[in-house]
Amino acid sequence: MTPDTRFTHAAAALGCSFDGEIKAGGNYLPLRRDGHTLYVSGQVPRIANTVVVTGRVGRQVDLHQAQRAAKICTLRALALLQRELGSLSQVQQVLRMTVYTQSDEGFTQLSEVADGASDLLHEVLGEAGRHARTSVGVYQLPKNASVELDLIVAAQP
């Protein structure tokens, strides 16, 4: 299977479709390219116009739901990369991912939330999907999203 096929399967398994264009609302871009380096904007777990996992992780949202949120964020980032590059097989390597979790005060399983995203990157991209990572627990996220993440990616030269 190609990365694009694995992406389609992973999206279907999570009940997601990204066929419409993913737009940024203001004077910014979902993705900015500098030569072979691609900067992907922070993605929340939105499907169509709805953020599907909201609330504080460890209080309204449990670890499993937060991991699902992280996977949906990752799928959105991959959809943007696929649209930019034509195919996910053009991803040379994912360089960095930063995962922000809207946490409850005592919730420390931030690496475990981020594992949802890392596992999906590896599932779709294989070794190219392995990345440097930072996971932090923040106080609030846009539209009350439970998770937000961004990527820096190197494309094939």
Next chain:
Amino acid sequence: MTPDTRFTHAAAALGCSFDGEIKAGGNYLPLRRDGHTLYVSGQVPRIANTVVVTGRVGRQVDLHQAQRAAKICTLRALALLQRELGSLSQVQQVLRMTVYTQSDEGFTQLSEVADGASDLLHEVLGEAGRHARTSVGVYQLPKNASVELDLIVAAQP
């Protein structure tokens, strides 16, 4: 009008001047350059020696004040780029901006705060100012600033 003229107008409209040198206090730098890539340190809404917008957004500070804070942070970043590059017309493109807002627990309009910064980048730099963006709500910022943001920028080759 050139980007430098638009910068001067935008700074005047917000009552800011950055004629003095903008220094970092410790063993770090306001800006680090690697070839054509420029990393700008986190900027708070400081004018001269005073952080002019402080406190938690959604509690002590409203959206409009937070957007003004984001604009002042952006002006500081642009002042650093102008000093480094000689002219803001040497900015090829802004690659990434991360906007941190000191939020109240229930304040979710973090994208709207960041729009203040994105709009100013676009106003001064035009299409070159459009960027990938991440907006998060944090618990505390240096000197109780309401907003902090950093940039990665590509200079003209």
Next chain:
Amino acid sequence: MTPDTRFTHAAAALGCSFDGEIKAGGNYLPLRRDGHTLYVSGQVPRIANTVVVTGRVGRQVDLHQAQRAAKICTLRALALLQRELGSLSQVQQVLRMTVYTQSDEGFTQLSEVADGASDLLHEVLGEAGRHARTSVGVYQLPKNASVELDLIVAAQP
């Protein structure tokens, strides 16, 4: 003294040893390299299998302890760079550091916490260790760590 010797001295002064391999737990990497650019994953103040400084800074942890935590995080990042590059003399410059402090609501000395890390980078690497920096106060960190930080570094060509 070489950077490697200074690293050994700094680690000994803080009671740290990183002789074992520093592994990442999941489908990610402690460090990802793209040509001469190195992305180091978020480091917490862990020695062997124990996070040695935990809790909220300004409440359970004071500034001095938080600065020590920031230094240990930095030593871990340097250990990863040394392993990747063979020697810390191969670091051309540190480009960006982001320092996340698990803060109490009223704790605003986030730059002062980050100074612990910046001072150590300068102590070990000299001018090459001076970097663009962003310091923020977050709500929670993995394993209840008091500080987490990540780096982007340029290697000698």
